[in-house]
Amino acid sequence: MSAVASSLRPLLEPLAVGSRTLRNRIVVTAHATYNIDAEHLPNDDDVAYFAERARGGAALVAMGTTAVHPSSPTPYGIYHNFDDRIVPRYEVLSAAVHEHGGLIVPQLGHMGARTDGEAGPVWAPSQVSHHLWGSVPYAMSRADVRTVVAAYAAAAERAVRGGMDGVEISVGHGQMVNLFLSPLTNRRTDEYGGDDERRFRFCREVLEGVRAAVGDALLLVRVNGSDEVPGSLDQDAWLDIDQRIAETGLVDAINVSANFYGSVIPTMAVPRGCYLHYARAVRKRVDLPVGAVGRITDPSMAAQALEDGDADFVGMTRAHIADPHLVTKVAEGRTDEIRPCIGCIQMCQGELGRHRNVKCVYNPVTGRERFLRDVESTKAPTSKRIVVVGGGPAGLETARVSALRGHRVTLFDERAELGGTVRLAARVEGRDGLVDAVDWLGNEVRRLGVDVRLRRTAEAADVLGCEPDVVVLATGASDAQPQWAGREDRRLLGAADVVSGRPRLSGDVVVVDETDRTTGMSAALVAAEQGCRVTLVTARPGPAELVEPEVRDDFLTRLVAAGVEIRCSVQVRSYDDGVLHCGVGGLAALTYREVDEEGQLLTRPVADIALAADNVVHTWTEPRAELFEDLPDDVEVRAVGDVLNPHRIEGAVHAAFELAASF
Numbered sequence: 001m002s003a004v005a006s007s008l009r010p011l012l013e014p015l016a017v018g019s020r021t022l023r024n025r026i027v028v029t030a031h032a033t034y035n036i037d038a039e040h041l042p043n044d045d046d047v048a049y050f051a052e053r054a055r056g057g058a059a060l061v062a063m064g065t066t067a068v069h070p071s072s073p074t075p076y077g078i079y080h081n082f083d084d085r086i087v088p089r090y091e092v093l094s095a096a097v098h099e100h101g102g103l104i105v106p107q108l109g110h111m112g113a114r115t116d117g118e119a120g121p122v123w124a125p126s127q128v129s130h131h132l133w134g135s136v137p138y139a140m141s142r143a144d145v146r147t148v149v150a151a152y153a154a155a156a157e158r159a160v161r162g163g164m165d166g167v168e169i170s171v172g173h174g175q176m177v178n179l180f181l182s183p184l185t186n187r188r189t190d191e192y193g194g195d196d197e198r199r200f201r202f203c204r205e206v207l208e209g210v211r212a213a214v215g216d217a218l219l220l221v222r223v224n225g226s227d228e229v230p231g232s233l234d235q236d237a238w239l240d241i242d243q244r245i246a247e248t249g250l251v252d253a254i255n256v257s258a259n260f261y262g263s264v265i266p267t268m269a270v271p272r273g274c275y276l277h278y279a280r281a282v283r284k285r286v287d288l289p290v291g292a293v294g295r296i297t298d299p300s301m302a303a304q305a306l307e308d309g310d311a312d313f314v315g316m317t318r319a320h321i322a323d324p325h326l327v328t329k330v331a332e333g334r335t336d337e338i339r340p341c342i343g344c345i346q347m348c349q350g351e352l353g354r355h356r357n358v359k360c361v362y363n364p365v366t367g368r369e370r371f372l373r374d375v376e377s378t379k380a381p382t383s384k385r386i387v388v389v390g391g392g393p394a395g396l397e398t399a400r401v402s403a404l405r406g407h408r409v410t411l412f413d414e415r416a417e418l419g420g421t422v423r424l425a426a427r428v429e430g431r432d433g434l435v436d437a438v439d440w441l442g443n444e445v446r447r448l449g450v451d452v453r454l455r456r457t458a459e460a461a462d463v464l465g466c467e468p469d470v471v472v473l474a475t476g477a478s479d480a481q482p483q484w485a486g487r488e489d490r491r492l493l494g495a496a497d498v499v500s501g502r503p504r505l506s507g508d509v510v511v512v513d514e515t516d517r518t519t520g521m522s523a524a525l526v527a528a529e530q531g532c533r534v535t536l537v538t539a540r541p542g543p544a545e546l547v548e549p550e551v552r553d554d555f556l557t558r559l560v561a562a563g564v565e566i567r568c569s570v571q572v573r574s575y576d577d578g579v580l581h582c583g584v585g586g587l588a589a590l591t592y593r594e595v596d597e598e599g600q601l602l603t604r605p606v607a608d609i610a611l612a613a614d615n616v617v618h619t620w621t622e623p624r625a626e627l628f629e630d631l632p633d634d635v636e637v638r639a640v641g642d643v644l645n646p647h648r649i650e651g652a653v654h655a656a657f658e659l660a661a662s663f
Contacts, residue, residue, distance in 0.1 A: 004333050008299050010306045012331055015059075015313055017289050018252030019216045020103055020165055022059035022313060025306060026327050029255060029293055029315035030107035030168060030222065031348075032064035034077030034357040035367070040067075042079060042089045045357060047096045048369040053320050054102030057327025059313070061097060062168055062220075063106040065175070066159075069151035071123045071144075072176075073115030076352040081108070081155040090162020098163070105218055108155050108210070109170035110148055112179045113137040123148070125180045125202075126187040130261070145192060145202065148176065153209030166218025166252070169210060171245070172238075173224065174260045177203050181241060182260070184232040196237075200244050211250040220253045221245060225278020227260035235278065239285050246286040255291035255315065256282050265318070266295045268343035269430030269554045273301055280310040291315055297341050299330050321348050321360050337447070339363060340440055342433040347650055350548040361650040362393075362437045364657035375661045379406040384469040384663055388412070389458045389627060392420020394641025394652035395474030396441035401660035403448035410451040410466050412458035418442035420476055422649065424499055428522040430554060460630040470636045470663060474656070475624040477642040482514070482620035485575045492575065495523040495619045505532050507614035510580055512572055513538040516546040517648065519619045521555040527617065528562035535611065536564055537582065539571040546648070570609065580611040621646045 004012065015022040028050075035046035042063070050061045066079040066086075080086065090106070097104040113124045113135055123144065124130075124137035140148070156167045171177045179185040180202035186193045192201050211219055223242060226235040233241070245251055256279040257264055266274050275294030283290040292311035295318075296302050302314040319326055323339035330338075339362060347359040351367075360366040365373060384407045388399045391413030399411045417423060419438030426434040446452060456462065463471055479494025498505065499522055509532040513520030521544055524536045536543055536559065543566060544552050559566065574581045623643045631637050640659050641652035 004331055005335070008303045008330055008335070011299060011303050011314075015289060018166070018218050020218055022103065023101060024057065024059045024327060025313045026057075026059055026302060027291065027313055027315050028053050028058045028061040028320045029257075029291070029317045030062035030064050030170070031317050032076040032078060032352055032358070033367070034352050034355070036077045036079060039085065040074060040078065040080040041086055042093055045367065045370055047093050048373070049358070049367065050093060050104060051096035051100060052324045052369045052373065054097040054100035054104070056320070056323075056325035057331060058102055058320060058324075059327075060103040060105065060165075063093075063104070065109040065111070065170055066106045066155060068108050068110055068155040069148055071121070071148070072110040072112075073122065074111070075115060077355070077357070078111070079106070081106070081158055084158060087158050087162045090159060090164055094163030094165070103165040103218070105164055105166045105168050105220060106159050107168040107170050107222065108152055108159070110151075110176035112174070112176040113185075114174055124176070125185060125193065128185045128187060130174065130179070130185045142190065149202070149205045149209055152206045153213040156210040157213040160214050160217045164217070166214055166220065167210060168220040168222055168255070169206060171203060171221045171223045171241075172227075172257060172259075173222070173264050177206060178224065178227070178260065182227060182232045184229065196240065200241065203241075203245070204248060207245070207248055207250045218252050219250060220255060221251050222255045222257055223282070224260065225256050225258045225275055225282070228258055229260045232260055235281065239281060242282050242286050246288050251288065253289040253291060253313075254282060254286060255293065257293050265345055265349050265550070266343065267345055267550050267554055268433040270295060270343070272297050273305070276305055276310045279305075280308070283309065283311060289313060293317070295343060297343070298338070299326070299335055318343070318348055321358065321366055322363050324366075336443065340436040342437045344433070345548050345550060346648065349550070353548065359650070362441075362653055364654040372661075375657075376401060376404045380663055383407055385467060386410070386470045386472065386663065387463050387466045387468040388472045388474055389463065390420065390474030390476055390641070390643070391415065391418040391442075391452075391454070392474060392476050392641065392652070393422060393438060393441065393649055394476070394656040395420070395472070396438065396445055397653045397656035398472050398474060398640060398660045399445045399450045400441060400448065401657055402663060403445065403450050405660065405663065407663060409445075410453065411445060412453050412456045412462065414455065414457040416455055418445075418452070418454070421496060424496055425518070425522065427499055428525060430558070431518070431522070458627070460627065463627070463631065464635070468635065470638060471631060472659065473625065473627055473637060473639040473643050474641045475627065475643045477621040477623045477646040479618075480620055480622035482512070482618045484572045485618075489575070489578075491578055491613070491615050493615055493617050494621075495519045495617055498523040498617050499526050501526070505530050505615050508533050508535075508612065509615045509617060510535045510537060510611050510613040511617040512580070513543050513619055515619045515646075516540060516544055518544055518547055518551070518555065520544065520617075521559060523617045523619070524559060524564050525555070525562060528559075528564050534562070534564045535613075536566045537570045537572065537580070537611070538566075538568055541568055543568070575616060578612055578614070578616075580613065580616060582609050582611060584609060
């Protein structure tokens with residue numbers, strides 16, 4: 001085991017923050033986990049989740065926003081800290097994190113107008129709708145303001161009574177304090193609005209109340225580097241606010257993020273280290289420890305941020321969702337074993353939107369630590385000979401976990417590189433991060449001694465020659481003729497071929513999105529980049545409806561900029577001789593019903609349209625399951641991933657983990 005690289009040693013240096021000391025410079029910043037019970041209190045899964053990050057070496061972990069008052073909306077499973085019921089939960093959480101040498105704080109906040117208003121009146125400084133959901137809020141009275149200020153202090157007192165090391169106040173991210181600070185949303189003319197100093201009053205009163213409640217425990221604030229919204233607070237305005245915060249003498253450290261409207265989580269298309277410049281400017285302005293966040297994805301980038309003076313400590317939150325033992329691996333010189341965050345947000349952010357707890361595409365243990373933490377380190381009762389056919393995510397994860405559990409594993413793949421169709425998807429601009437995950441999986445299976453045989457289309461004889469106890473088919477799926485195509489046509493192409501660059505397209509191209517994922521949008525972008533006139537057709541109200549909103553927005557912005565025409569609620573019926581015959585009405589029906597004058601129910605066809613194209617690109621795929629029929633019945637054959645049914649990456653990886661854990 002090699003010593004920690006000299007360039008990474010600054011990450012492991014302690015840092016004094018207020019009355020506490022961070023054992024290193026890497027923290028897990030506040031984020032929602034949806035690990036809550038029916039009363040919106042942290043549950044046992046939350047305890048296991050945060051304890052695992054502390055066990056892995058993180059200096060400090062911060063719980064996601066805790067609503068300080070019942071008037072605060074609670075999207076994404078936000079905790080409630082309205083009364084003393086949360087104190088015993090805090091006690092269990094803090095004890096679990098302290099057992100592993102870490103510090104823990106909850107973030108306190110009020111979501112203000114960040115809701116659709118379904119839960120009741122929306123409180124805000126003024127009757128100004130600012131959030132993407134468009135709720136028109138109720139303008140708080142002076143009494144309401146005093147109530148919420150007191151609620152922050154009461155919530156902070158409960159936190160320290162529950163053993164927390166302090167609290168963090170959300171000052172940015174479009175929450176209540178941010179709404180008071182911004183001239184866009186604060187139109188008050190009383191002592192809480194009208195100029196910068198009066199707009200700061202609410203923030204100052206919150207900080208004063210919280211400091212009185214927590215004593216010498218930590219008081220951290222999370223601010224925006226900029227709201228990044230016209231008419232709201234720009235970088236210069238926020239620097240003035242940061243200076244005001246520092247001059248109060250109440251705060252121990254400032255953590256710098258950005259964004260006013262919705263998600264603060266940068267997608268894969270956003271450059272790594274996207275908010276570092278904000279932190280650097282704050283650090284030059286205030287005499288407090290400053291933290292940086294924003295797609296800081298690997299230890300080298302984090303160490304460089306410290307070296308460059310961007311920050312005193314670094315938030316690597318999604319990196320810890322992907323690999324909770326990141327710090328330990330740095331300290332032990334095993335950085336090549338760190339599982340990378342690829343920035344996909346499919347399960348860390350995406351699961352929250354689906355009202356489920358936080359998970360990770362490539363780490364099936366995340367969010368299920370209570371049940372799965374020891375699976376990889378537990379040897380199977382009997383070592384088996386396992387043959388895996390297919391080197392995509394499902395095959396690689398099966399091979400990796402099987403090897404960790406003590407099995408002898410051989411992996412066949414027909415390609416020259418491991419990774420399957422993920423490598424193809426990563427060719428599209430803004431999706432390159434996908435390759436990091438399959439690179440890591442490939443490195444891991446080799447490190448663990450898996451016998452990897454590339455450029456081998458495994459036949460039954462090859463598989464049987466390994467004398468397997470178990471054969472796992474992870475052969476995936478490939479482009480196939482869609483059901484609406486009457487016959488093969490050279491002008492009809494699969495999306496995978498288009499993304500790979502063969503053949504080169506020209507003229508009019510219609511892309512038919514039938515997966516509701518990124519496949520169709522990726523193919524449309526590639527065709528547009530080749531100079532084609534592109535129409536993207538979907539039967540849904542919009543393309544890629546199964547994709548996380550932030551990722552879809554990235555794609556849609558680029559599609560519009562590339563001149564791609566998007567036609568929604570259009571169902572393809574048939575294709576013949578270069579023409580797509582479609583019905584308007586999408587998935588609702590290919591017919592509609594009406595009652596005639598005599599009261600009889602009639603069924604009529606919906607409106608028809610015909611789309612002519614030089615090429616039609618489809619997203620239809622079918623499993624590659626030929627080996628099922630070729631292997632004899634006395635061989636145990638299992639299947640995983642797209643060979644069973646094409647789905648998203650996380651489905652393949654998580655199913656592979658569970659399959660390998662059963663051997």
